[in-house]
Amino acid sequence: MDKSFSGVATYEYPDGRVYSGDFVNGMPHGKGQMTFPNQDIYDGEWIDGKMHGRGEYRRFNIEKDKYVERYIGEFVAGIIQGNGRIQFDNRMVYEGQWQNGKRTGIGTLWSSPCEYIHGLWKFNEIIRGVQHFENGDWYEGTFKNSKFHGFGRYFYSSGALFDGEFENGKPTKGVSITPDGVITTIGES
Structure with missing residues (x-):
């Protein structure tokens, strides 16, 4: 691509990427779609040759021969950053804040319509929030390694x-109250 070209075009790069859209000074800039050699596709906004602004990124899995992730949201300098929603091929969905391509900030992860975790995430791990289960149970508190850990209520x-x-996901010390009001202390000697 001629570095002085500005306009709309389709260009195939030597590494196999194909870009169709707006160019400024020979680089993707504005709106456009890039198809990567591994069949991933990004369709959205570009600045200076990088995904930047709002867009949709679909990740293709060659072994499964299908798209396995679909992210719609914000990008900064080629990295998922800001607010967005990702859907996986197992139907799990995360919607919320991202930092450096990781779930970081406030967000919700659904594993089914009735089972989800909402709260504060850091580097793809929930650290504080509420988890609802399909059977109607729910937990509110802190997490470590995706398990109940620290203070909480079940x-x-x-x-x-x-x-x-x-x-590590198990109650260790506290108070258990039955539906009829019987109180039992756990973990106290």
């Missing part, structure tokens, strides 16, 4: 409650 669909500390 509300059972039966009306029972555990309020206290969790470690």
Whole structure:
């Protein structure tokens, strides 16, 4: 591509990428679509040859012979950054804030219409929030390695409650209250 070209065109790069859209000074700039050699596709806004602004990125899996991720949202200098939504081929969906291509900030991850986690994320891990389960149970508190960890409350669909500390996903110290009001202390000696 001639570095002085500005306008609308389709160009195939030597590495196999194909870009169709706006160019400024020989670089993608404005709106356009890039198809990558691995069949990934980005369609959206560009600045100085980088994905920048709003766009849609679809990731192709050669072994599965299908697109396995679809992200719609914001990019900064070629990296997912800002607000966006990603849908995976297993139907899981995350919608929320991103930083440096990672779920970081406030967001929600749905694994089904009735099962989801909403809260504060850091580097793709939930650290504080609320998790709802299909059976009607829900947990509110802190997480570590995607498991209940630290202080939290687990509300059972039966009306029972555990309020206290969790470690590695299990209640370790606190108070359990049954639906009929029976209180049991757990982890105290």
